[in-house]
Amino acid sequence: MTSSRLEAFSDGVLAVIITVMVLELHVPHGDSVQALWDATGVGLLTYLLSFVYVGIYWSNHHHMFQVAEHVDGAVLWANLHLLFWLSLFPFSTAWVDESGVARTPAVVYGVNLLAAAVAYYLLQLAIFRTTGGDRLRSALGGDWKGKLSPVFYLSGIGLAFVEPWLAEVCYVAVAMIWLVPDRRVERYLAAERGGSTG
Amino acid sequence: MTSSRLEAFSDGVLAVIITVMVLELHVPHGDSVQALWDATGVGLLTYLLSFVYVGIYWSNHHHMFQVAEHVDGAVLWANLHLLFWLSLFPFSTAWVDESGVARTPAVVYGVNLLAAAVAYYLLQLAIFRTTGGDRLRSALGGDWKGKLSPVFYLSGIGLAFVEPWLAEVCYVAVAMIWLVPDRRVERYLAAERGGSTG
Amino acid sequence: MTSSRLEAFSDGVLAVIITVMVLELHVPHGDSVQALWDATGVGLLTYLLSFVYVGIYWSNHHHMFQVAEHVDGAVLWANLHLLFWLSLFPFSTAWVDESGVARTPAVVYGVNLLAAAVAYYLLQLAIFRTTGGDRLRSALGGDWKGKLSPVFYLSGIGLAFVEPWLAEVCYVAVAMIWLVPDRRVERYLAAERGGSTG
Amino acid sequence: MTSSRLEAFSDGVLAVIITVMVLELHVPHGDSVQALWDATGVGLLTYLLSFVYVGIYWSNHHHMFQVAEHVDGAVLWANLHLLFWLSLFPFSTAWVDESGVARTPAVVYGVNLLAAAVAYYLLQLAIFRTTGGDRLRSALGGDWKGKLSPVFYLSGIGLAFVEPWLAEVCYVAVAMIWLVPDRRVERYLAAERGGSTG
Numbered sequence: 192m193t194s195s196r197l198e199a200f201s202d203g204v205l206a207v208i209i210t211v212m213v214l215e216l217h218v219p220h221g222d223s224v225q226a227l228w229d230a231t232g233v234g235l236l237t238y239l240l241s242f243v244y245v246g247i248y249w250s251n252h253h254h255m256f257q258v259a260e261h262v263d264g265a266v267l268w269a270n271l272h273l274l275f276w277l278s279l280f281p282f283s284t285a286w287v288d289e290s291g292v293a294r295t296p297a298v299v300y301g302v303n304l305l306a307a308a309v310a311y312y313l314l315q316l317a318i319f320r321t322t323g324g325d326r327l328r329s330a331l332g333g334d335w336k337g338k339l340s341p342v343f344y345l346s347g348i349g350l351a352f353v354e355p356w357l358a359e360v361c362y363v364a365v366a367m368i369w370l371v372p373d374r375r376v377e378r379y380l381a382a383e384r385g386g387s388t389g
Numbered sequence: 390m391t392s393s394r395l396e397a398f399s400d401g402v403l404a405v406i407i408t409v410m411v412l413e414l415h416v417p418h419g420d421s422v423q424a425l426w427d428a429t430g431v432g433l434l435t436y437l438l439s440f441v442y443v444g445i446y447w448s449n450h451h452h453m454f455q456v457a458e459h460v461d462g463a464v465l466w467a468n469l470h471l472l473f474w475l476s477l478f479p480f481s482t483a484w485v486d487e488s489g490v491a492r493t494p495a496v497v498y499g500v501n502l503l504a505a506a507v508a509y510y511l512l513q514l515a516i517f518r519t520t521g522g523d524r525l526r527s528a529l530g531g532d533w534k535g536k537l538s539p540v541f542y543l544s545g546i547g548l549a550f551v552e553p554w555l556a557e558v559c560y561v562a563v564a565m566i567w568l569v570p571d572r573r574v575e576r577y578l579a580a581e582r583g584g585s586t587g
Numbered sequence: 588m589t590s591s592r593l594e595a596f597s598d599g600v601l602a603v604i605i606t607v608m609v610l611e612l613h614v615p616h617g618d619s620v621q622a623l624w625d626a627t628g629v630g631l632l633t634y635l636l637s638f639v640y641v642g643i644y645w646s647n648h649h650h651m652f653q654v655a656e657h658v659d660g661a662v663l664w665a666n667l668h669l670l671f672w673l674s675l676f677p678f679s680t681a682w683v684d685e686s687g688v689a690r691t692p693a694v695v696y697g698v699n700l701l702a703a704a705v706a707y708y709l710l711q712l713a714i715f716r717t718t719g720g721d722r723l724r725s726a727l728g729g730d731w732k733g734k735l736s737p738v739f740y741l742s743g744i745g746l747a748f749v750e751p752w753l754a755e756v757c758y759v760a761v762a763m764i765w766l767v768p769d770r771r772v773e774r775y776l777a778a779e780r781g782g783s784t785g
Numbered sequence: 786m787t788s789s790r791l792e793a794f795s796d797g798v799l800a801v802i803i804t805v806m807v808l809e810l811h812v813p814h815g816d817s818v819q820a821l822w823d824a825t826g827v828g829l830l831t832y833l834l835s836f837v838y839v840g841i842y843w844s845n846h847h848h849m850f851q852v853a854e855h856v857d858g859a860v861l862w863a864n865l866h867l868l869f870w871l872s873l874f875p876f877s878t879a880w881v882d883e884s885g886v887a888r889t890p891a892v893v894y895g896v897n898l899l900a901a902a903v904a905y906y907l908l909q910l911a912i913f914r915t916t917g918g919d920r921l922r923s924a925l926g927g928d929w930k931g932k933l934s935p936v937f938y939l940s941g942i943g944l945a946f947v948e949p950w951l952a953e954v955c956y957v958a959v960a961m962i963w964l965v966p967d968r969r970v971e972r973y974l975a976a977e978r979g980g981s982t983g
Contacts, residue, residue, distance in 0.1 A: 203404030206797030218879045222887035246865040271444040293420035401602030469642040491618035599800030667840040689816035
């Protein structure tokens with residue numbers, strides 16, 4: 192089985208998630224800058240953060256399936272499991288926003304991020320087991336970003352009990368780490384091509 | 390006619406259905422765990438169940454069109470008929486949720502599941518009739534899951550009149566049966582390749 | 588330019604339109620069959636009708652681009668023009684529904700159908716002009732369905748001033764005409780293949 | 786890396802954006818033409834304008850990636866950056882509409898258009914740097930439309946302080962400029978084919 196339809200479906204789900212979140216931004220009641228700020232101040236920031244997270248997942252997903260082209264039933268379900276947690280982003284984002292970054296919503300947002308990270312890790316494991324999965328394992332190498340992220344999420348969840356905004360700082364930090372372009376897959380594919388031609 | 394655009398359109402519709410359901414989860418009124426529970430207690434469970442059902446349909450649909458690559462007008466409309474019933478999932482899911490699993494909504498949810506199963510069966514029949522449809526027939530074999538599911542749905546609909554939660558148990562049971570990976574198509578394709586090479 | 592991305596984008600838009608309409612179905616206030624009927628009685632019928640219309644447009648669009656594989660700027664915009672009118676279906680459907688099939692909404696729904704039909708016709712003309720457009724012209728032949736539909740839409744708009752339900756009958760009649768599978772393109776492609784091989 | 790999945794994801798996001806905007810059109814309270822006008826008078830115009838803008842971006846995006854087929858991490862993120870600003874169109878469109886074209890919303894709408902134009906320009910720059918990016922540079926040539934648009938957006942933002950409707954006139958003017966089909970890419974590809982065959 193090729194991965195093309197799995198990618199198409201995932202693209203569709205991620206495209207809807209990333210766009211549906213904007214529906215949670217309330218149109219301001221009034222015409223002033225103040226009304227805009229009241230309606231979207233925190234909302235726009237949490238929207239931006241969640242948009243970046245979905246973007247990161249899409250980008251990583253895209254890279255992962257560039258290397259792993261064969262999928263089986265386990266990969267299908269590991270992928271749906273990941274999409275499930277990502278599909279809750281609009282909900283947990285909206286709650287953080289509407290509560291004005293309160294403690295429980297900040298914890299729940301962190302748990303959602305953590306669950307998505309775990310689901311992504313399980314998807315990697317499922318691909319490792321398919322034929323050709325070794326290529327992905329070689330391409331990813333040490334994967335320090337993947338190992339560091341859960342530590343930050345857990346720190347964020349813990350810090351939310353002290354001050355919810357500190358949790359958001361942790362979540363933003365992880366996004367920053369991933370925003371730095373990840374060239375492992377590109378380098379691996381380039382090396383592979385180099386090896387086969389040279 | 391190839392099936393690629395039919396698959397792309399179906400992927401799009403299923404991707405929207407699966408994501409639109411999360412819009413029915415209400416953002417909690419308040420910042421506490423209690424508020425989260427009040428807002429989503431049952432909602433999250435019904436959301437999860439419907440997410441799994443759409444995932445099962447996507448996965449089966451994907452497998453089916455791996456074997457059946459030629460489509461005609463009858464297949465197009467049988468497919469749209471299936472998508473119609475699946476598109477009502479967000480509605481019937483929301484009603485079960487908002488009613489706190491009351492009797493009529495549990496019956497309607499079961500009828501929706503049953504109608505989708507019948508539509509899926511009709512789609513299979515439509516594919517059987519196309520050129521190359523025999524391949525799908527061979528791949529599916531006895532199809533005991535497809536035959537057992539309607540029995541469970543009907544039992545669920547009946548049990549809803551005794552106790553709505555028993556209906557939900559039936560619906561969850563069917564989902565569990567399908568979650569066990571279905572290797573018929575994969576095995577068939579592997580055997581076919583084996584036969585043609587050996 | 589090939590038509591593949593135009594088809595993918597159109598599929599995406601049609602998939603969202605067809606699914607977004609279900610969001611206009613209100614979850615019943617109450618757990619009874621009566622509440623379901625109050626909330627969705629007319630709504631479910633108008634939803635079904637609009638679902639069928641979007642399905643017809645998708646199916647015809649799919650057939651049309653099977654024959655016409657080359658697109659230019661004029662085709663791109665003629666296609667966006669068609670998608671614009673189709674994107675208003677959720678709005679005009681919801682108004683017919685919420686008004687309980689009143690006169691003005693029934694007229695507006697008919698105007699929307701008529702505008703979409705005109706846009707589809709303009710898209711056909713734009714494709715006729717591209718290289719290879721003659722193939723589509725040959726495949727479509729007399730196109731009596733395309734010529735009859737506007738007559739029915741105009742009759743529906745006129746009859747809405749007498750009795751809005753009569754307008755709906757006209758709109759349903761057109762849908763029935765198109766539901767009968769349209770084999771022109773399939774036959775044409777089969778004949779073409781036959782001609783080139785025999 | 787090929788651009789096909791980036792295009793598919795962008796198509797998905799743009800398809801959702803263009804369709805989600807229609808959800809902001811409120812169903813009229815009443816059955817009369819007056820009620821329709823009250824509910825959608827300005828709304829339909831702003832919807833049409835935003836629909837045309839998303840159509841223009843889709844069409845340009847489509848042309849751009851016809852020439853630039855190789856993408857790297859920088860292109861991925863430049864593309865997501867563009868999608869972010871486009872995803873705010875439903876929000877800023879709804880605010881212009883609900884405020885009845887007031888000053889601040891008209892300014893915010895212009896800022897949104899300007900930000901999208903800047904993001905599009907950055908995406909072009911990112912593609913110029915990839916292997917094969919020179920082809921896009923040659924195809925685009927002087928790009929006077931791309932240079933003129935920001936001037937109009939800034940004029941619109943300025944004029945909004947005098948009279949918000951003048952801002953809308955500027956935004957409509959830019960849309961008109963782009964609606965005239967842009968044949969640069971088509972001509973370039975035709976010339977390239979001509980050059981390689983003749």
